[in-house]
Every structure is written in C-alpha cells, then in structure tokens.
Amino acid sequence: MNATSFYDTIIIGGGPGGSTAGAFLGKAGQRVLLLEREMFPRFHIGESLLPFGNDVLKDSGAWAKIDGAGFQRKYGAEFVVANGSRWQRFWFARGLVAGYGETFQVERAKFDHVLLDHAASCGCEVRQGCAAKVITRDGDEWCVRLEQGEVRGRWLIDASGRDSFLGRTLGFAKKPMNLTKRIAVYAHFKGVYRNPGDAEGHITIVRLEDGWFWLIPLAEGKMSVGMVRTLEDLKRSGGTAEEWFAKTVASSSELTRRMNGAKQIGQFYKTSDYSYHHEQMAIDRAIMVGDAAGFIDPIFSSGVHIATKSGQIAAGLIQQAEARKRGLTVAEQRRYSRDVYRYMEVYREMISMYYDNRSFEVLMHPEGRFGIVPAVTSILAGNFHPSFKMWWRVKLFRLVCAIHRRVPIVPRLDYSEA
Ligand SMILES: Cc1cc2nc3c(=O)[nH]c(=O)nc-3n(C[C@H](O)[C@H](O)[C@H](O)COP(=O)(O)OP(=O)(O)OC[C@H]3O[C@@H](n4cnc5c(N)ncnc54)[C@H](O)[C@@H]3O)c2cc1C
Numbered sequence: 001m002n003a004t005s006f007y008d009t010i011i012i013g014g015g016p017g018g019s020t021a022g023a024f025l026g027k028a029g030q031r032v033l034l035l036e037r038e039m040f041p042r043f044h045i046g047e048s049l050l051p052f053g054n055d056v057l058k059d060s061g062a063w064a065k066i067d068g069a070g071f072q073r074k075y076g077a078e079f080v081v082a083n084g085s086r087w088q089r090f091w092f093a094r095g096l097v098a099g100y101g102e103t104f105q106v107e108r109a110k111f112d113h114v115l116l117d118h119a120a121s122c123g124c125e126v127r128q129g130c131a132a133k134v135i136t137r138d139g140d141e142w143c144v145r146l147e148q149g150e151v152r153g154r155w156l157i158d159a160s161g162r163d164s165f166l167g168r169t170l171g172f173a174k175k176p177m178n179l180t181k182r183i184a185v186y187a188h189f190k191g192v193y194r195n196p197g198d199a200e201g202h203i204t205i206v207r208l209e210d211g212w213f214w215l216i217p218l219a220e221g222k223m224s225v226g227m228v229r230t231l232e233d234l235k236r237s238g239g240t241a242e243e244w245f246a247k248t249v250a251s252s253s254e255l256t257r258r259m260n261g262a263k264q265i266g267q268f269y270k271t272s273d274y275s276y277h278h279e280q281m282a283i284d285r286a287i288m289v290g291d292a293a294g295f296i297d298p299i300f301s302s303g304v305h306i307a308t309k310s311g312q313i314a315a316g317l318i319q320q321a322e323a324r325k326r327g328l329t330v331a332e333q334r335r336y337s338r339d340v341y342r343y344m345e346v347y348r349e350m351i352s353m354y355y356d357n358r359s360f361e362v363l364m365h366p367e368g369r370f371g372i373v374p375a376v377t378s379i380l381a382g383n384f385h386p387s388f389k390m391w392w393r394v395k396l397f398r399l400v401c402a403i404h405r406r407v408p409i410v411p412r413l414d415y416s417e418a
Pocket residue numbers: 012013014015016017018035036037038044045046047048049050130131132133159160161162163165184226271274289290291292295298300301302303304305307
C-alpha cells in the first residue's frame with residue numbers, strides 16, 4: 001500500500017448526500033476520498049428543493065455558491081385538478097415556522113456539480129469517472145476496489161443513491177415503504193406556461209384522479225415535467241411510456257393549456273418502483289446516506305433534503321467517534337437509522353394522504369381555522385422536526401381527512417373533462 005491510498009473516510013457517490021458529507025468532513029480536517037462514477041455535469045432527477053433544506057447548505061458553506069448560481073427561486077407549491085376546476089396555492093412564508101420562505105428549483109446537473117466542487121474546495125479529494133467496484137473489510141479498514149487499483153479507509157459512507165452499494169454488499173434487503181408501486185416518466189421542455197409574478201417558481205402539481213404530474217420551472221425558460229402513475233396503469237395503456245405521457249397530457253385540459261406549444265429538450269427518462277428503506281442504515285464503520293439509506297415517493301420533494309441532512313449527521317457521527325478512537329456504538333447506529341427513518345415517515349404519512357382522493361379533497365379546501373394551513377405549509381416546506389404546536393395541527397388535519405372519508409365535510413372534486 002502506498003502512502004496516498006489510505007484515507008480517513010471514503011465516500012461512494014457524489015450526489016447531494018455524498019458531497020455534503022464530504023464538505024463537512026473535509027472542513028473538519030479529515031483526509032477524505034469521494035468516488036463518483038460519472039463525469040459531472042450529468043443529468044439527475046430531483047430538482048425541487050425545500051426551504052428547510054437550506055440550513056444544511058448554509059452549515060456546509062455551500063449556500064453562497066448555490067445562491068449565486070442563477071437557479072430559479074421557489075416560494076411555494078400549488079396543486080391543480082387536471083381539468084382546471086380547482087387549484088390551491090401554498091406560500092412557504094405563510095408556514096407556521098418563520099424564516100423558511102424560499103428556496104430554489106435546480107437543474108441537478110449544475111446543482112450537483114456546484115456541491116461536488118464545494119466538497120473539493122473543503123479539502124475532499126474528488127475522483128470523477130471512478131466507480132467503486134467491490135468493497136471488502138479487513139479488520140477496522142475498508143478496501144474499495146476500483147477499475148484500476150484499490151484504496152483503503154477507516155470509514156465508509158455509502159452515498160451511491162438508489163444503487164445502495166453497501167446495502168447490496170452486506171446483503172441488507174430493501175424494505176418497502178407500504179406505498180403502491182409507481183412509475184415516473186419525465187423530460188425537460190421549453191415553452192411551457194409559467195405562472196406570473198412570485199409564483200413563477202412554484203412547483204405545480206397537476207392532480208389526475210389516478211396519478212399526478214409535476215411541473216418544475218427551471219432557469220433559462222426550461223420546465224421539468226414528469227408524470228407519476230401506477231405500474232398497472234402503464235401495462236394497461238399498451239403503448240410506450242412516451243405515448244402514454246402524451247396521451248395523458250392530451251386528456252387533461254389544464255396540462256394541454258400549460259404544455260401547448262412546448263418543445264421537448266433532451267430525452268425521456270423513467271424510474272419505477274422507488275419507495276424503500278433499509279432497517280439498518282449504519283454499522284460500526286460505515287453509514288448509508290440519502291437514497292442509499294432509503295427513498296420515498298417524490299411528491300413532496302423531500303429527497304435532496306433528506307440526503308443532505310443525513311450526510312451532515314453521518315459526518316458528525318464519524319467525527320465524534322474518531323475523536324474517541326472507536327467505531328459507532330450499537331446505540332449510535334440505531335439512533336441514526338431511527339432518525340433518518342423518522343424523517344421519511346413524516347412524509348410517508350403525508351404521501352398516503354395525498355394519494356387518497358378524499359384526503360386530497362381536504363387539502364384542496366384547506367380549513368382556515370386552528371392554524372392547520374400554516375402547519376401543512378411547514379411540512380410542505382420540509383419541516384420534518386415538527387414541534388408540538390405543529391404536530392397537533394397536522395394530527396387535526398389528518399383527523400379531518402379521516403372524518404371526510406366517512407362523512408363529506410368539503411365538496412367532492414370533479415375530475416371529468418367537459
Ligand atoms: C421521479 C423522481 C422525482 C424526484 N423529485 C425530487 C424533487 O423534486 N426534489 C427532491 O428533493 N428529490 C426528488 N427526488 C429524489 C432525489 O432524486 C434523490 O432523493 C436525491 O438525488 C438523493 O441524493 P443522493 O446523494 O442520496 O443520491 P444521488 O443523487 O442519486 O447520487 C448518487 C451518486 O452516486 C453515484 N454512484 C452510484 N454508484 C456508484 C459507485 N459504485 N461508485 C461511484 N459512484 C457511484 C451516482 O453516479 C450518483 O451521482 C426525485 C426522485 C425521483 C425518482
């Protein structure tokens with residue numbers, strides 16, 4: 001082994017989770033190697049950020065670079081029924097917790113590149129176009145085999161995204177999140193309708209009776225448009241995913257209006273069956289962050305926030321254990337797995353409600369009293385540490401949804417096209 005091939009920490013994956021962990025560890029003076037199999041910039045889905053995720057970027061020192069990169073500003077989210085009969089707009093600034101009024105919609109090719117360069121500027125050695133091939137353990141050391149050669153380190157962070165490199169190596173099964181299997185079909189377009197004023201950067205969710213579309217306005221007039229429906233629906237449609245996408249757009253007056261004259265730029269992508277988590281997300285000398293630990297349906301845009309937050313926590317745990325010259329204790333491993341799962345669970349509950357047509361009717365006719373709307377807005381803004389004053393309001397919202405499923409409280413939504 002030569003002197004340059006040994007690191008304190010090796011990070012597999014240079015997405016937001018890996019770059020964030022790398023930035024924190026690099027700043028702390030660790031010798032860190034970050035391996036990324038692609039050459040950046042590269043396309044990635046996951047473009048709508050949440051205001052509560054800004055804090056991690058500020059703590060890591062990346063915020064000024066993101067703020068200055070020319071991304072589209074985002075002040076909220078809106079939900080529209082596919083026939084345009086009802087819409088509801090939420091402004092983050094009206095959430096229950098002050099100070100989280102805005103964030104960005106980002107083209108991930110650029111966003112991930114900024115974060116990766118930031119990790120390098122914090123002292124991380126970044127190798128792009130360099131995939132981890134095999135990992136083995138040798139006492140307290142990890143050995144990572146590369147295309148050419150191998151590297152060694154005391155700590156391993158798996159930030160390989162939905163590939164879950166470490167989980168697969170250790171034989172940890174991915175557990176389902178108890179959500180229906182869905183598929184997303186998406187592409188970038190130009191010439192799609194943009195809201196006027198400060199709502200230009202809102203993510204628009206167009207709700208079908210049995211699925212939904214996202215429209216995420218990006219800088220330079222681009223719009224990310226994606227359709228999410230069940231795998232069963234795709235099989236029934238009998239055509240290709242692109243044909244199915246076009247047919248669904250044509251069947252919705254709201255989407256037809258917004259997409260009239262739109263030009264696709266780049267290719268179509270699809271991702272299916274994507275909600276899962278690992279029960280154990282850390283062992284004594286390795287931690288899974290972001291999608292490598294678990295992934296939940298993207299309706300509430302929680303992925304990047306959970307990836308960066310888990311990257312920050314993982315870096316903190318490693319520094320703490322290093323200072324004591326030991327690995328993670330079983331209690332630390334359990335606490336980490338429990339905390340990350342809890343973040344996902346906050347969203348899983350909201351996601352189940354969103355996919356239930358009766359509960360969605362309540363969201364589209366929000367109760368003005370008891371501060372329910374500000375509480376729901378704070379969840380939409382990415383607050384997955386609900387305080388008591390928020391927690392009981394969200395519970396009340398869920399109770400109203402449960403009652404509405406039995407006894408109509410708000411008007412039914414009509415999805416029919418004239
Ligand atoms: C359809 C869809 C829509 C989404 N929309 C949103 C959204 O609007 N907002 C949001 O916040 N999130 C969204 N997400 C989720 C978001 O994409 C992810 O949660 C986020 O990218 C996770 O970041 P990460 O760093 O964990 O993983 P990733 O961003 O996936 O990064 C992992 C990196 O690891 C690299 N890698 C993998 N294997 C290896 C290897 N063996 N060696 C070296 N490198 C490797 C990959 O090349 C990749 O660059 C969406 C997801 C889907 C599927």
